[in-house]
Amino acid sequence: MFASVMSAAISGMEVCPVNVEADVSDGLPCFTMVGFPSTQVKEAQDRVRTALRNNGISLPPKRVTVNLAPADLRKEGAGFDLPVAAAVLGASGFLEPKQLNGAMLMGEISLSGEVRSVSGVLPRVIRARELGCRYCMVPFGNLEEARLVRDMKVIGVRNITEMVNFLADPDSFKQEQTGEEGRALEEQTQADFMEICGQESARRAAEIAVSGFHNILFIGPPGTGKTMLARRIPTIMPSLTFEESLELTKIYSVAGLLTPKRPLIRARPFRSPHHTSSAASLAGGGKIPGPGEVTLAHRGVLFLDEMPEFSRRGLEVLRQPLEDKQIQLSRASGTYVFPAGFILVAAMNPCPCGYYPDMNKCRCSPGEVSHYLHKLSQPLLERIDLCADVPPVDFSQISCVKPGESSAVIRERVERVRQIQSKRYEKEPICFNGELSGKQIQKYCVLTEHAFKMAQNAFELMDLSARSYHRILKVSRTIADMEGEEEIHSRHVAEALTYRAFDKKYK
Ligand SMILES: [Zn+2]
Incomplete structure (x- = not known):
């Protein structure tokens, strides 16, 4: 007997449909998987067989063959467990194979038969809608994420038994609620520009940077609030449109960074990789690469604190995204393109000790200062439009009682400037002055x-x-x-x- 069901593989940000076919025939009992599966996908045979047995379904002692088509596409991850289980059940007569027609399944199965969350559910469900699927079956933990796709029926299952129950009789299946619906989705960030005392010129520079999408570098001694300023920059950026939110959520879904409590990315990202981060973690690493920091910062801020401390290779990675708003990663298996349109916000001390040019405090030799500054690559500096001093704060500023302007007030002005630009560049492929x-x-x-x-x-x-x-x-x-x-x-x-x-x- 034969049965097949649709699933999908993720390759970079692309979703490729995969047909999971199962055949059960007479012969020596064995379970084989073909169709370029990675080791992790291959292990599905053991997980599925054990999970079924632990749920009281013993497969007949026959020859089971599972094929993942197309065969030339490498399949990664444990997300194929669920479709493999469904196809095998269909082929061995436990289910009506026609129930699987037009369905897309994804999910990992534990040995006890529990269905575990997987990454990349949102882009796959979007693809399923494009392909005209009847419904999608996803792990219960991914249900809220999958539901972001409108006009697509989504079933969330907790375990194999629920899957079997649904496939046996779809009409009587009752979807359990996740308890996350209707929850206020607006993400509240506590940070606000109001909390920054003084630093008028640095605040102004930050507003200019956001208004025109310019990259910005803050220079100043330690403890003057460079990081504090940088962290508040996303709060004055224009709020995300729903399409932008969905685009970001797709990226975070592929990266496996969504949680049931945060199924949709509503706030602009603020990524602040440490200066010891490797070039691979900034760009995106792996045999089939996933999103790196530059991609996770898409439509938000990539903050490099103590920029001269980053390795040269790490900083080199940033050149292409700063130029093209995307990053291309070449692997033996092909070239992968990820979006990477962020504002670069960098901060640095003026010298290794941090106090140059205050000669009373600075203990560095001129050679040390110049060596420190030369760690920054010239091509990178050329991409930075604004460079703002963040001087030490004097007492009158610390003791100020009048709070600064709030992020909301600044953001309103930023929105206005953005509208001027989008009108001016209507016929150009750009949106901002910075481009x-x-x-x-x-x-x-x-x-x-x-x-x-x-x-x-x-x-x-x-x-x-x-x-x-x-x-x-x-x-x-x-x-x-x-x-x-x-x-x-x-x-x-x-x-x-x-x-x-x-x-x-x-x-
Ligand atoms: Zn110094």
């Missing part, structure tokens, strides 16, 4: 005569490179947009020039 390229800069960054003179002077006096000059124009564009000005005036250029601290001090 302007050479030709577009000429077209969209129109300076008044006075502003042009000022920019020209700065170019000569500060001995700027063409790239630095372009960055100043892009930032000026954003500052002008924040004022609602169509043309860039000299005051906008003047302010943009103040965010070149790195060029000024350390060149």
Whole structure:
């Protein structure tokens, strides 16, 4: 007897449908799996057979063959246990094979027959809807995640018995509720810009960075609040649209980072990998790679604290995402592309001890300072539009009683600037000033005569490179947009020039 059911393999961010076929025939009793399964998938035969036996279903002593088609696609993970069990049950007469038609199944099975959660459920259910499946069967722990897909019937099962009960009589099956429905899904972050005392210029720089999607570097001695500022940047970014939420949730689903309590990603990501992180964990590692930090930070913030401490290889990884908003990973099995459009927020001390240029406190030799700064790769620095000083806070700032502006107030302004940009770049493939390229800069960054003179002077006096000059124009564009000005005036250029601290001090 023969039965088959659909499942899906995840390869990078792609979902490839897989047909799980089972055949039970006379012959020496054995259980074989073919169709390029990885070791983990192959183990399904032992898990499934044992789980069935422990649930009172003993397979007939016959020859069982399971094939995963197409055979040229490598299948990874334990998510094939459930479809394998269903196909085998169908082929050995325990179930009506036609119940499996048009269904997509996924899930891992424990030896006791429990169905365990797996990663990558959301993208698979989305694919099932595209393929026109009748319904999806998923582990109960993934039910809320799978339900995010509208117009798709989803069944969540806890164990093999529930699966068998449903397949035997779908109409009388009662879906248990997860208790997570209707829960306030809005994620509340406690952090708020209000809590930052003083640091007016750094706060302003952060707002400019978010408004125009510019990468930003904070430089200052330890304990001045660089990390505190960075952590609050996602709270002033425009809130996610539902499509963006779904896109992020897909990424987190593939990475296996969703929980039943948090089935949908509602807040912009803030990823802060440690400086000892390997290049693979930043880019995405594995034989079939999964999302790395650059992808998990998509549509949010990637924060590199103590940037000069990161390995050169680690920093090199960032170049492509900063340029293309995506990352390509090449493996023997093919090339995988992951989205990686984030704002890079970096922080660093001005010298190894942290107190340069305060010569009363700094104990570093000029050689040490310059060595420290040269750890940063030039190509990476060229992608950073804003560089803001975060100076030591003096007493009058700490003792301030008046709280700063709240994140909500700042975010409203940011939204307005975003609208100006999306209108201006309607016909361009970009959305933000931070993404302007050479030709577009000429077209969209129109300076008044006075502003042009000022920019020209700065170019000569500060001995700027063409790239630095372009960055100043892009930032000026954003500052002008924040004022609602169509043309860039000299005051906008003047302010943009103040965010070149790195060029000024350390060149
Ligand atoms: Zn020092």
